Amino acid sequence: MDFLRPLTWQDALAAKAARPGAVPIQGGTDVMVEINFGSAARRPEALLDLNPVRELAGHEELPDGTLRVGAGVPYVRLIAELGDRLPGLAQASRTVGSPQIRNRGTAGGNLGAASPAGDCHPPLLACGAVVEAESAARGTRLIPAADFYTGVKRNALEPDELIRAIRIAPASGPQYFAKIGTRNAMVIAVCSFAIALHPRERRVGTGIGSAAPTPLRATAAEEYLSTELDWEGRGPLPDAVARRFGEFVREAAAPIDDVRGTAGYRRHALAVLARRTLTWAWNDHRAARKEVS
Amino acid sequence: MRVNLTVNGVEQTVDDVWEGESLLYALRERLGLPGSKNACEQGECGSCTVYLDGVPVCACLVAAGQAEGREVRTVEGLAPGGGGLDPVQEAFVEAGAVQCGFCTPGLVVQSHDLIERVPDPSDAEIREALAGNLCRCTGYEKILDAVRLAARRKASTT
Ligand SMILES: Cc1cc2nc3c(=O)[nH]c(=O)nc-3n(C[C@H](O)[C@H](O)[C@H](O)COP(=O)(O)OP(=O)(O)OC[C@H]3O[C@@H](n4cnc5c(N)ncnc54)[C@H](O)[C@@H]3O)c2cc1C
Ligand code: FES
Ligand code: FES
Numbered sequence: 001m002d003f004l005r006p007l008t009w010q011d012a013l014a015a016k017a018a019r020p021g022a023v024p025i026q027g028g029t030d031v032m033v034e035i036n037f038g039s040a041a042r043r044p045e046a047l048l049d050l051n052p053v054r055e056l057a058g059h060e061e062l063p064d065g066t067l068r069v070g071a072g073v074p075y076v077r078l079i080a081e082l083g084d085r086l087p088g089l090a091q092a093s094r095t096v097g098s099p100q101i102r103n104r105g106t107a108g109g110n111l112g113a114a115s116p117a118g119d120c121h122p123p124l125l126a127c128g129a130v131v132e133a134e135s136a137a138r139g140t141r142l143i144p145a146a147d148f149y150t151g152v153k154r155n156a157l158e159p160d161e162l163i164r165a166i167r168i169a170p171a172s173g174p175q176y177f178a179k180i181g182t183r184n185a186m187v188i189a190v191c192s193f194a195i196a197l198h199p200r201e202r203r204v205g206t207g208i209g210s211a212a213p214t215p216l217r218a219t220a221a222e223e224y225l226s227t228e229l230d231w232e233g234r235g236p237l238p239d240a241v242a243r244r245f246g247e248f249v250r251e252a253a254a255p256i257d258d259v260r261g262t263a264g265y266r267r268h269a270l271a272v273l274a275r276r277t278l279t280w281a282w283n284d285h286r287a288a289r290k291e292v293s
Numbered sequence: 294m295r296v297n298l299t300v301n302g303v304e305q306t307v308d309d310v311w312e313g314e315s316l317l318y319a320l321r322e323r324l325g326l327p328g329s330k331n332a333c334e335q336g337e338c339g340s341c342t343v344y345l346d347g348v349p350v351c352a353c354l355v356a357a358g359q360a361e362g363r364e365v366r367t368v369e370g371l372a373p374g375g376g377g378l379d380p381v382q383e384a385f386v387e388a389g390a391v392q393c394g395f396c397t398p399g400l401v402v403q404s405h406d407l408i409e410r411v412p413d414p415s416d417a418e419i420r421e422a423l424a425g426n427l428c429r430c431t432g433y434e435k436i437l438d439a440v441r442l443a444a445r446r447k448a449s450t451t
Contacts, residue, residue: 003294003312003358025356029336032354035313036334047312049359076348098425099403100351101336185424186337 002046009055012162013136015048020159022046026056026072027104029097030113056108056164067170068132071108071163078107086168088123088175088194095119095179098186108163111148114155114214121149121215122194122207123177129168135161142167149214173197174284176277179209180261180269190261193249193273197281202231206274211253211266221248221274229282234289237282245278246271298360300324301370310357317341317352319360320367328368328398332427339426342399343367349406351425368398371405380450381405384443385436392430400426404440408447414440 004022006012016022023044025031035043050056056072059082067085069078075093079102083090089107096102096119110120111131123129124145131143137160148156157163175196181187192209204225206218228241255266296307296319307323315334320326320343330340334353341352344366352365371379378386381404391397400423407414407422414422419440428436 001312003356005358005361025359028354028356028359029351032315032356033335035356036315036353043313047356047358049356051359097336098339099422100339100342100349100425101354103348104350104354185421 004048007052009053012053016162017136017160022048024048026050026106026109029101029105066167069166072106074106075102085170088177091177092119092123114153117189117210122192122209125207125217126194126196126205127168132165133161134164152213173199174281176280178273178277191266191269195277195281211255218249218252234286242275246275249274296361299364314357315353316355316357316360319357326367326369340396340399342402380446381443384439388435388439390435390439396428408444
């Protein structure tokens with residue numbers, strides 16, 4: 001096994017091009033578990049340590065206002081430095097593992113691992129985030145989150161590509177994330193759900209986690225709400241609308257039975273989470289008007 | 294491979310490190326610092342918690358090579374030296390927060406960090422900070438007592 005330690009982003013891309021089998025490592029909270037427990041036969045030929053690459057550890061605002069968040073920003077900093085502009089992603093980040101895991105783990109690593117249970121995925125889907133991948137040969141490629149997850153623990157990256165950043169618009173309305181688990185810490189989601197209201201566009205974004213082979217959007221549920229919500233009047237949320245939204249979300253999921261829960265439980269819980277998070281978000285939206293007037 | 298790092302203020306060079314080796318293994322088996330414990334090797338228990346560049350992490354999930362050029366502080370590096378103890382360590386002893394002791398080094402480092410950042414932590418903050426540290430003996434109550442005691446002590450001496 002080799003240990004590659006590029007010091008710049010260009011060197012990292014060159015290293016990945018020369019050694020497509022090298023496994024990138026950032027926080028190591030997925031990679032090291034694999035190495036500590038995996039068989040010798042499944043060991044990677046090389047580790048590619050991205051910690052020294054400064055570019056990955058920062059975030060910036062692009063001219064159009066979009067945030068470009070380096071793949072190597074750990075959860076603890078996502079929460080502290082971007083929580084005001086990315087509340088959905090920050091809420092999800094707060095539920096990851098434990099303080100020690102959040103000090104090391106990154107959204108970039110969550111995307112690299114592409115577990116259907118990864119907590120970043122629902123808010124990234126709900127916010128319409130875009131994954132910025134890059135290779136030495138072909139330069140930058142922008143992959144919408146909805147196209148990024150291709151199967152259980154599989155993503156759209158080519159063998160010579162690395163994740164440079166996540167591009168995500170700052171919240172233009174309320175965002176919520178909710179997750180089912182047995183305790184408050186150290187929980188892999190039984191299922192999870194994220195919602196983002198985009199009041200200016202009269203649009204709702206959704207993301208479902210841990211209830212299908214990949215994280216996914218509930219598009220029918222989104223369309224239903226876009227037309228059904230009283231965006232201008234900001235009237236109270238009718239019970240029937242919240243309920244129907246929950247049903248649409250439940251129907252979008254394709255869960256399985258496993259050690260963490262049954263498919264039936266996941267469907268039921270998703271409908272509840274969808275209804276609940278919509279209620280919180282809509283109440284915020286209504287309160288926001290009162291503040292303005 | 295060779296790894297150069299600073300451990301508890303001392304520059305160290307470690308040779309023959311396996312590329313997939315964890316920082317925890319390097320500390321315990323190559324640097325003679327068995328304070329950080331190996332209980333799960335998967336980030337679940339917190340017994341291996343050390344500071345990496347001032348931030349508490351699970352040493353079992355850091356590749357030793359990732360510590361190149363960086364600063365590590367283990368439980369062995371908390372006490373002022375000369376046989377004394379850090380106030381957090383003292384509080385753990387006095388509050389009876391130690392039984393078998395296996396979880397203690399990780400809890401001490403994690404509590405040390407909490408009190409550095411939040412000098413007067415609420416119970417909720419203590420529970421949240423220690424959520425990634427498992428103890429099979431004490432039932433946690435005495436550990437919470439120890440953290441409260443350590444915070445009070447530290448506040449009165451600074
Ligand atoms: C105890 C414990 C609890 C956990 N709890 C949760 C939880 O609650 N929710 C959750 O979602 N996850 C959880 N995880 C999983 C893990 O912490 C997350 O997936 C985390 O986001 C991984 O980030 P990392 O930087 O540590 O990734 P790493 O382990 O460094 O990498 C993960 C994957 O991404 C690839 N990769 C990393 N960086 C890049 C890059 N720049 N470009 C391309 N590929 C890259 C790696 O090759 C690897 O395949 C937990 C893990 C542990 C050990
Ligand atoms: S040994 Fe590292 S967390 Fe358990
Ligand atoms: S004292 Fe034994 S595990 Fe905590």
